[in-house]
Amino acid sequence: MPERSSILSTAEVRKPVVAASAVREFARGGFHGTTIADVARDAKISPAYVFKLFPSKERLFVAALDECFTQILASLSNGADGAEDQSPEAVLFAMGDAYARLISDRTLLLLQVHAQSVAEIEEVGDALRAGLAQVTNFTKERSGASDEAVQRFIAYGQLCHLIVTARIEEIPESWALLLSAGIRHPA
């Protein structure tokens, strides 16, 4: 493999662009409900070239999921930095707020739910667990909160996923209000 110029190859630039398209498209349709052609169209390349960049649909989905968790971690970190004070409670609260803002367009949230639903695919399950490990570890270490508080943080995050996927916040009934009470709704 002879060394080429110092300019980044187009493929290295393309990959994250296609991954970003994959995030959007898989978030919309899920793994089985999204085609390579959908992603290719969004990325404005041919389906054939998608397979030059990613060896299989599974690996493309994993790339999208990795990108998703990267954004979540960045957002949590940012949020924590902007906390009122650095007490565990304040940091956790700020992280929750940042997360609520991040998922306001539903994309990253839906992708996580779709990933959960195809976690039986080994590559997807591995990527999901890796992402959850990062989020959990980061939350614990950055906030310094107790295990119980971190567990509660994640549990209410999951409740938030349910509320958004099932569009519960749009329902003006008592049970729906009960479930979404206090869950921060993005502007």
Added chain:
Amino acid sequence: MPERSSILSTAEVRKPVVAASAVREFARGGFHGTTIADVARDAKISPAYVFKLFPSKERLFVAALDECFTQILASLSNGADGAEDQSPEAVLFAMGDAYARLISDRTLLLLQVHAQSVAEIEEVGDALRAGLAQVTNFTKERSGASDEAVQRFIAYGQLCHLIVTARIEEIPESWALLLSAGIRHPA
């Protein structure tokens, strides 16, 4: 050649049997990852007859989801009846215990996660919301607990779904133990 049964059933008897097959198969593969042929095979009828009983794949999925929530409600009710005492805390605890036992084989839990992931399909979203309404209302009324306690009950249920779908309880790492701490694991 499969032998034709010499005893004909009636459609009214067949329907719930096929719905039960649909629960199992859709729980395994999700909506897009399961075929009518899969369900038909499990129910030991031809794919064509599935369409005589249910007009579309969507409606079959909805029938499976309805059956799922029916079982959940029955289980919660049973659990509540067996509570140590009838204080809200004891009843909620008993319901959580009953739910944990019910989903011990993963089937009903996975079906709910798959339903969440295709909630954009209107019929599925409607059925999911109806089921959640029933579960939330029943939990509130039967236990007499506060809104906050019921919300927490559902939130930790969702955390439970995450733990099971991602097989987090099998991981011997600190983040995994943190997430699954205190979540009741059925025998």
Added chain:
DNA sequence: GGAAAGAGTGAGTGTATAGTCACTCTCATG
């Protein structure tokens, strides 16, 4: 100029699958 490597694609292949339809078989009833 020209060779080599890589970017990118058009045109397939093989397979799967939702849904249909014309048909046969069973059985309760008169």
Added chain:
DNA sequence: CATGAGAGTGACTATACACTCACTCTTTCC
């Protein structure tokens, strides 16, 4: 025992989709 309603299916259609391959075009470097 004849009939008709309903149980049940084999064979089909039409479409979609993951993945492949032979090919061209572009850039780089001598």
